[in-house]
Amino acid sequence: MQQLSLFETTNTLPIEYYPGFLNNTEANTLFAQCKALAWQQNKSRMLGKPLQVPRLECMYGEPGASYLYSNSVTLEAHPWTNELLYVCDRITVKTGFAFDIVIGNRYRTGLDSIGWHSDDEPSMGYRPAIASVSLEACRKFSIKPKIKGSKSTHFWLEHGSLLLMLPRCQEGYTHQLPKDDKCSLERINLTFRPNEWKSALGQVLAYAGFHPNKTARIHLFGTILESSIIVQTCASLGVKVTFEEDWHG
Known part of the structure; x- marks a missing residue:
C-alpha cells in the first residue's frame, strides 16, 4: 500500500507527522506488549439506543484520571505500564508537550473504525495537543475543516509513526479512521492526551x-x-x- 507524503499537507494543517518515530524493532515489541493491555468493548448511545463501539478500548495514566466521550462512555485510567510511560516520555522530549493519559484503540480488522469527530472533551482542557502512535496495520486517516463543504485530506499512518495534532486542531477540524474492507490486519493506536480534571x-x-x-x-x-x-x-x-x-x- 502506497504511503502518501504528509510533507505537502502539514504546512496547511495543524498537525506534525514523524514517520519512523519508533524503529521497526521498537514498534514490533510495543505492539506485542499492547496486546496484553486491559482491552474492553464499550457501548455508546445513539438516538437513545446502546450500540457497541466498533473497536476495543482501554486507558492508562495518572491515578484518578477518567475520560468521558459522546456523553455516554467513561474510561477509567489503569496505572501506567513501564512501556507506555516510556513512550509518553519520548513523545514529550520529541514534541515539547506533556501528557497525563493514553487511550488505546484496537482495530481488530479493517471493519473496525471510528467516525468523524473532534477530541474536544472538557477533561483535556483548553486547546489540547494530542499525540497518536500507530502500530501494525497501515490505515487511512482523514481530516477536514469543520467548515461546511470542506474537502478531506487523506493519508496513511505507518507502523511506528507519530502523528501530533497541535492545539487548535480539535476546535477547527474533525477527523476519522474509516472502514477498510481490504484490510485483514490488526491496528493498535495509542493517543496520548492531557487530563485537566x-x-x-x-x-x-x-x-x-x-x-x-x-x-x-x-x-x-x-x-x-x-x-x-x-x-x-x-x-x-x-x-x-x-x-x-x-x-x-
Whole structure:
C-alpha cells in the first residue's frame, strides 16, 4: 500500500507527522506488549439506543484520571505500564508537550473504525495537543475543516509513526479512521492526551490531607459526571466540596 507524503499537507494543517518515530524493532515489541493491555468493548448511545463501539478500548495514566466521550462512555485510567510511560516520555522530549493519559484503540480488522469527530472533551482542557502512535496495520486517516463543504485530506499512518495534532486542531477540524474492507490486519493506536480534571481532584485530595472535615473550594470545570466523581471521592475522606465559577486559588 502506497504511503502518501504528509510533507505537502502539514504546512496547511495543524498537525506534525514523524514517520519512523519508533524503529521497526521498537514498534514490533510495543505492539506485542499492547496486546496484553486491559482491552474492553464499550457501548455508546445513539438516538437513545446502546450500540457497541466498533473497536476495543482501554486507558492508562495518572491515578484518578477518567475520560468521558459522546456523553455516554467513561474510561477509567489503569496505572501506567513501564512501556507506555516510556513512550509518553519520548513523545514529550520529541514534541515539547506533556501528557497525563493514553487511550488505546484496537482495530481488530479493517471493519473496525471510528467516525468523524473532534477530541474536544472538557477533561483535556483548553486547546489540547494530542499525540497518536500507530502500530501494525497501515490505515487511512482523514481530516477536514469543520467548515461546511470542506474537502478531506487523506493519508496513511505507518507502523511506528507519530502523528501530533497541535492545539487548535480539535476546535477547527474533525477527523476519522474509516472502514477498510481490504484490510485483514490488526491496528493498535495509542493517543496520548492531557487530563485537566485529575489535577483538580489531586488539589482537593491534597487539601483533604491538611484540612479534614472542612470544605474545599474548587473552580467549576468539566462535566457533571466529573464533578460528581470529585464530590464522591472527597465525601469518602470526610471533605465537603463547593464549586465556584470565579475561584482561581
